[in-house]
Amino acid sequence: xxxxxxxxxxxxxxxxxxxxxxxxxxxxxxxxxxxxxxxxxxxxxxxxxxxxxxxxxxxxxxxxxxxxxxxxxxxxxxxxxxxxxxxxxxxxxxxxxxxxxxxxxxxxxxxxxxxxxxxxxxxxxxxxxxxxxxxxxxxxxxxxxxxxxxxxxxxxxxxxxxxxxxxxxxxxxxxxxxxxxxxxxxxxxxxxxxxxxxxxxxxxxxxxxxxxxxxxxxxxxxxxxxxxxxxxxxxxxxxxxxxxxxxxxxxxxxxxxxxxxxxxxxxxxxxxxxxxxxxxxxxxxxxxxxxxxxxxxxxxx
Amino acid sequence: xxxxxxxxxxxxxxxxxxxxxxxxxxxxxxxxxxxxxxxxxxxxxxxxxxxxxxxxxxxxxxxxxxxxxxxxxxxxxxxxxxxxxxxxxxxxxxxxxxxxxxxxxxxxxxxxxxxxxxxxxxxxxxxxxxxxxxxxxxxxxxxxxxxxxxxxxxxxxxxxxxxxxxxxxxxxxxxxxxxxxxxxxxxxxxxxxxxxxxxxxxxxxxxxxxxxxxxxxxxxxxxxxxxxxxxxxxxxxxxxxxxxxxxxxxxxxxxxxxxxxxxxxxxxxxxxxxxxxxxxxxxxxxxxxxxxxxxxxxxxxxxxxxxxxxxxxxxxxxxxxxxxxxxxxxxxxxxxxxxxxxxxxxxxxxxxxxxxxxxxxxxxxxxxxxxxxxxxxxxxxxxxxxxxxxxxxxxxxxxxxxxxxxxxxxxxxxxxxxxxxxxxxxxxxxxxxxxxxxxxxxxxxxxxxxxxxxxxxxxxxxxxxxxxxxxxxxxxxxxxxxxxxxxxxxxxxxxxxxxxxxxxxxxxxxxxxxxxxxxxxxxxxxxxxxxxxxxxxxxxxxxxxxxxxxxxxxxxxxxxxxxxxxxxxxxxxxxxx
Numbered sequence: 006x007x008x009x010x011x012x013x014x015x016x017x018x019x020x021x022x023x024x025x026x027x028x029x030x031x032x033x034x035x036x037x038x039x040x041x042x043x044x045x046x047x048x049x050x051x052x053x054x055x056x057x058x059x060x061x062x063x064x065x066x067x068x069x070x071x072x073x074x075x076x077x078x079x080x081x082x083x084x085x086x087x088x089x090x091x092x093x094x095x096x097x098x099x100x101x102x103x104x105x106x107x108x109x110x111x112x113x114x115x116x117x118x119x120x121x122x123x124x125x126x127x128x129x130x131x132x133x134x135x136x137x138x139x140x141x142x143x144x145x146x147x148x149x150x151x152x153x154x155x156x157x158x159x160x161x162x163x164x165x166x167x168x169x170x171x172x173x174x175x176x177x178x179x180x181x182x183x184x185x186x187x188x189x190x191x192x193x194x195x196x197x198x199x200x201x202x203x204x205x206x207x208x209x210x211x212x213x214x215x216x217x218x219x220x221x222x223x224x225x226x227x228x229x230x231x232x233x234x235x236x237x238x239x240x241x242x243x244x245x246x247x248x249x250x251x252x253x254x255x256x257x258x259x260x261x262x263x264x265x266x267x268x269x270x271x272x273x274x275x276x277x278x279x280x281x282x283x284x285x286x287x288x289x290x291x292x293x294x295x296x297x298x299x300x301x302x303x304x305x306x
Numbered sequence: 307x308x309x310x311x312x313x314x315x316x317x318x319x320x321x322x323x324x325x326x327x328x329x330x331x332x333x334x335x336x337x338x339x340x341x342x343x344x345x346x347x348x349x350x351x352x353x354x355x356x357x358x359x360x361x362x363x364x365x366x367x368x369x370x371x372x373x374x375x376x377x378x379x380x381x382x383x384x385x386x387x388x389x390x391x392x393x394x395x396x397x398x399x400x401x402x403x404x405x406x407x408x409x410x411x412x413x414x415x416x417x418x419x420x421x422x423x424x425x426x427x428x429x430x431x432x433x434x435x436x437x438x439x440x441x442x443x444x445x446x447x448x449x450x451x452x453x454x455x456x457x458x459x460x461x462x463x464x465x466x467x468x469x470x471x472x473x474x475x476x477x478x479x480x481x482x483x484x485x486x487x488x489x490x491x492x493x494x495x496x497x498x499x500x501x502x503x504x505x506x507x508x509x510x511x512x513x514x515x516x517x518x519x520x521x522x523x524x525x526x527x528x529x530x531x532x533x534x535x536x537x538x539x540x541x542x543x544x545x546x547x548x549x550x551x552x553x554x555x556x557x558x559x560x561x562x563x564x565x566x567x568x569x570x571x572x573x574x575x576x577x578x579x580x581x582x583x584x585x586x587x588x589x590x591x592x593x594x595x596x597x598x599x600x601x602x603x604x605x606x607x608x609x610x611x612x613x614x615x616x617x618x619x620x621x622x623x624x625x626x627x628x629x630x631x632x633x634x635x636x637x638x639x640x641x642x643x644x645x646x647x648x649x650x651x652x653x654x655x656x657x658x659x660x661x662x663x664x665x666x667x668x669x670x671x672x673x674x675x676x677x678x679x680x681x682x683x684x685x686x687x688x689x690x691x692x693x694x695x696x697x698x699x700x701x702x703x704x705x706x707x708x709x710x711x712x713x714x715x716x717x718x719x720x721x722x723x724x725x726x727x728x729x730x731x732x733x734x735x736x737x738x739x740x741x742x743x744x745x746x747x748x749x750x751x752x753x754x755x756x757x758x759x760x761x762x763x764x765x766x767x768x769x770x771x772x773x774x775x776x777x778x779x780x781x782x783x784x785x786x787x788x789x790x791x792x793x794x795x796x797x798x799x800x801x802x803x804x805x806x807x808x809x810x811x812x813x814x815x816x817x818x819x820x821x822x823x824x825x826x827x828x829x830x831x832x833x834x835x836x837x838x839x840x841x842x843x844x845x846x847x848x849x850x851x852x853x854x855x856x857x858x859x860x861x862x863x864x865x866x867x868x869x870x871x872x873x874x875x876x877x878x879x880x881x882x883x
Contacts, residue, residue: 047551192547205354206756
């Protein structure tokens with residue numbers, strides 16, 4: 006094992022020598038690259054991200070390029086490996102990125118709503134009308150009927166669609182794998198969960214409250230809210246130190262100064278469901294790290 | 307010679323029994339959900355869902371912007387498939403040489419012992435590399451590669467190239483080893499070295515089979531390229547999946563129609579070319595030999611058109627390639643290591659650690675292998691049964707040319723009816739295989755709901771289409787002279803007693819290969835909702851547990867190796883994908 010590591014390190018060292026100064030961090034980047042996690046409707050995300058790229062390019066005076074990510078992990082890995090300079094991540098992936106960056110990755114800003122974020126548990130309307138499901142004061146009330154229910158999380162890497170709902174279910178004494186009739190992860194993130202529950206493909210699902218509140222009235226009518234989780238911290242803009250302190254500061258200011266009174270800025274804030282972007286420290290996400298690490302890991306086997 | 311008869315009769319019940327056991331175990335292994343079929347309420351709800359979706363589905367998005375997007379994605383898909391196949395073929399060639407007995411091992415006496423065993427080890431090493439390339443589904447390659455190369459066509463090309471290299475390498479080496487050494491022994495005895503023997507003896511003898519397989523595999527690559535985008539590989543798959551996850555059904559419909567056009571078009575084109583490579587020269591419809599000059603000219607034409615098409619594909623994908631190369635220069639490789647090289651160091655602990663309860667990755671990997679295996683067994687058998695049932699109405703021999711061996715004379719309207727039947731049956735099969743498994747899952751999940759149930763039927767439907775073509779081809783390739791011998795029988799009897807027994811051995815071989823393919827697809831579908839090995843690989847990758855992810859990845863390879871060695875021990879020759 007030791008030999009393997011030495012050899013691979015040597016190989017990487019050689020590679021670096023070959024690349025020369027190219028791979029060294031450049032304080033004055035020619036171009037900034039960013040990505041966002043594909044947590045819902047990809048077409049809309051790409052649209053919003055392209056708009057943001059234009060606004061940031063103008064404010065920073067540096068070209069800003071949006072790179073799509075096919076899943077959450079790609080956004081984290083891209084940031085760490087110098088394929089991306091800053092990314093929009095969920096709570097869990099924010100912690101993942103901070104950990105994987107070994108001190109060189111930090112939170113840049115977050116939304117006002119992320120300081121008190123929540124998930125909804127939503128039920129299929131037909132199942133609610135048919136008496137299979139009802140309003141829940143406590144998730145533990147699901148216990149007796151769980152075996153008859155099909156349940157869906159969102160993306161495996163989502164905080165509001167998987168990590169926290171699972172955490173609250175486990176706290177209520179429900180093991181999603183064992184206790185529901187079937188359990189799955191909806192493709193397409195929160196929009197997938199809403200669609201699955203609204204159409205009846207799943208009886209019950211858990212998702213991001215901000216996405217749900219903006220969804221179509223028809224979908225919401227077909228998938229009423231049964232339970233709202235307690236608050237937790239979620240999404241953040243996360244940047245790598247290779248940007249350099251000056252540029253990082255400018256980038257943070259650009260986010261914090263997005264002004265709801267201006268049309269261009271307002272469009273970005275609306276697309277991100279944010280009143281404003283606010284500054285935040287990495288420590289705020291420690292609670293998410295605790296949940297991530299303490300969650301029973303049976304679902305990974 | 308009474309001996310061989312005994313074991314044969316002894317064996318007769320073994321295959322059906324083994325199959326029955328496999329089916330029962332498979333049915334028990336999967337978490338079924340037949341809600342849509344078992345209760346009236348469930349059925350009407352399912353029909354309601356289907357109705358709602360198909361209402362939107364019947365009106366594909368035909369706006370100019372969408373049509374343009376479809377056309378460009380279709381071109382991208384074909385370019386990905388062709389470039390991926392070409393790179394894979396070039397890459398597989400040295401590997402195939404290394405995995406070929408005739409090249410690696412020297413049968414001449416008087417060889418030093420050490421040299422022999424070294425070569426033997428080398429041979430097994432090359433075979434293991436090929437197994438690894440092939441055993442990891444292209445979906446998994448794309449997921450891993452996309453982290454380095456990004457969401458674009460480059461990822462698709464590389465993922466296809468890697469898995470295609472594994473398949474070509476194995477099959478080419480087997481085709482070379484299948485040549486009877488007696489046919490090139492003259493070269494050896496006149497002093498030719500191993501490489502010279504290969505170049506002037508083995509390879510020319512295997513030429514036709516190689517060409518035929520390369521063609522088939524290229525066609526398969528178009529199908530694979532059309533779904534690789536689901537996990538970041540670009541092309542139509544990306545479009546299809548994005549519209550699906552966004553719930554944009556008119557968009558899904560447009561993408562699916564384009565996809566079927568591309569796959570069916572390739573299918574028909576390949577059929578046309580394949581007929582020129584018909585193996586049995588005695589067949590009434592075989593293309594007869596050409597004179598040397600025409601053959602040389604035709605060869606040149608083919609070479610030039612292949613070169614032209616590949617250049618066009620490379621030009622089409624120039625932009626993403628340049629961009630990726632540019633990006634890669636800045637990548638800090640030490641951070642890429644955990645999810646690339648890290649996947650070579652699986653977590654092999656057998657006992658759970660103190661901090662974590664439950665089975666270790668090794669145990670759950672073995673347990674979860676049941677899902678792709680069960681999907682493979684059930685989907686292959688269902689597919690083969692469906693394909694077999696659809697063979698008779700689609701057979702040119704039995705529907706259009708039956709008079710050549712039964713002597714029947716038909717009124718024109720019945721001939722037309724039969725022609726319509728052939729077209730219909732072949733059209734159904736074309737559609738079945740033209741829609742990729744992932745797309746079938748999307749459609750069936752509306753009825754059965756998400757889970758393993760739609761996956762089994764999706765793979766079964768697609769396999770039925772794929773098997774139907776080779777089944778029909780085998781049937782139509784049976785020489786009519788053989789069928790004439792079933793004297794005085796009607797068409798159906800000639801089919802059952804004359805043609806079927808001759809085709810059955812080939813059908814069995816093809817079905818077994820489809821099983822191997824379907825196990826891999828079962829793994830890949832795990833990454834999009836079927837659960838099992840593929841799901842566990844991806845979720846462990848997502849949760850940054852690379853040791854466990856590696857365990858699941860190498861279990862996939864192990865599965866392929868096991869199935870492959872089984873097919874080798876059953877002495878089944880492989881000459882398709």
